[in-house]
Amino acid sequence: MSEPQAMPRDWIASTGEIAGFTGKVIRDVYGLRVLRFFGEALRQSGIMIVSSTLIIWAMMFLIGLQCGTVGAYFTESTGASAYAGVFSAWCGLREFIPYAFGYMMSAKVGTGIVAELGAMRISDEIDALEVMGVNSITFLCATRLLAAWLVLPFVYVAGIGGAFLASYIAVVKQVGSVSSGGYLLIFWQFQNPPDFLYSTIKAMTMATAIVLVGCYYGYNASGGPVGVGTATARSMVLNLVLVHLIGMLGTQVFWGANPRAPIGG
């Protein structure tokens, strides 16, 4: 706070640190060193499935309802209620389903990792691992990243199904502005497999960033029990900024120049 250059300098320094840490973890996974602890990775996958999946789906379902509601009322006001499917397909699959996934991932999985690893760091368990000759970054962080890559595509794809169902409920059952067949016809016309693939890529990029940020803040927590809480809170700041940045870049890259809609010639 004393000098104006201090803040940007700190930011640049911590960006570099996070990049270095991220590089180490990703090298461990791609160098297949993580396979030495494949059992641990499977255990982490199990934990992720049991503890986080339902909550992530719940958030995606709520966003699906929201897209459906807004879409139904908006298309009704333009006099084209039959086209509610366009709004819920684009709003959901392309934009807000990945955002909802990113929000809940950073809230549930990201902060969960920080709290867990931070507690291990504070109670010197990570140092104990090093003393025992176990590479702690591989054992703790790389296994979690591998677990996320194993589990989350399936979680995300199932969550898309839930959100589509939610949009359907909101448009057809609640607002009732369009018939079931008419809604589904337009809804499926206005999306295609590349959209689905790009949406999944967007969400998986977010998930990777969130897991890595969580591991970094947890692994480097300091300052006693209070420090764990502070690190958990600070990781959320970076997570949310990254989720929005990745969302924007994804849209720009995948849909910026090509709307991919079945209109015109």
Place this chain on the structure above:
Amino acid sequence: MPGSLEPAAVRGAAERALLPAKNLLEEVGDLIILTGKTINSALRPPYPYGGEFVSQFLFTLRLCWIPLLVSTVCINYAAPGLQAANFLSIIGALDRLGGIFGLAAIREIGPLVTAIVLAGVAGTAITADLGARKIREELDALQVLGVDPVKNLVVPRFLSLMLVTALFNMYTILFGIFGGIVAELVNGQPLGPFWVTLFNNTSTVDVWGSEVKATVFGAIIAIVSCYKGITASGGAEGVGRAVNQAVVVAFLAIGAFNYAFTQMLLATHPQVLVIK
């Protein structure tokens, strides 16, 4: 004697199965009780929380403005900006993009992004702070000294977060519209039609609906974060876990309230839907 053992076993199994539901209901009840207590002690005469209110207000402003700025520009540039501009340019109506921003940036995305960022940034900081005080037994010490933690810690956070969310909502909307302008310029359009359709299609209901929604979001975030903070337990892990749970509960509550409020606002105010 199998006959006498069975009911006990069944009851045990039922209790185990219903335990999560019971815990959930208990927590919801606790949150509602804390809300009532907070509102009650905010209104009752001794008002010792002025200083804490101001410092919390400034703390939240300082913490949140950069993440909020980045988030709102990104999401508004991408979602209603690029995607809607894609659709409108196909049907040759790119000058109507401003109208979509009245719906998207003001009524929907503004409050949602404000709430998500404040829950993630300010809410977690509140939980970490109160949780650390709980773990160090400072809250118990305050009670021994005759200082009411709800009145002196929860009430100022509750009030300041409601105020800050309502103010930040305006800020989010302004920068969201900036994101829309960027999208319009990227598509090589003049800005005149954007402003005209934006101001024509935005009604007062849109703006006050957005503000009311954001204020209630602030209240939800404050109550959930404070509750998780002052009930934290279990040493080093406990504070981290409390922060984790606080942000999860806050996000779900925000999503649920958002849906209910939007559905109600749109159904009861059909005039906001008229396109001009």
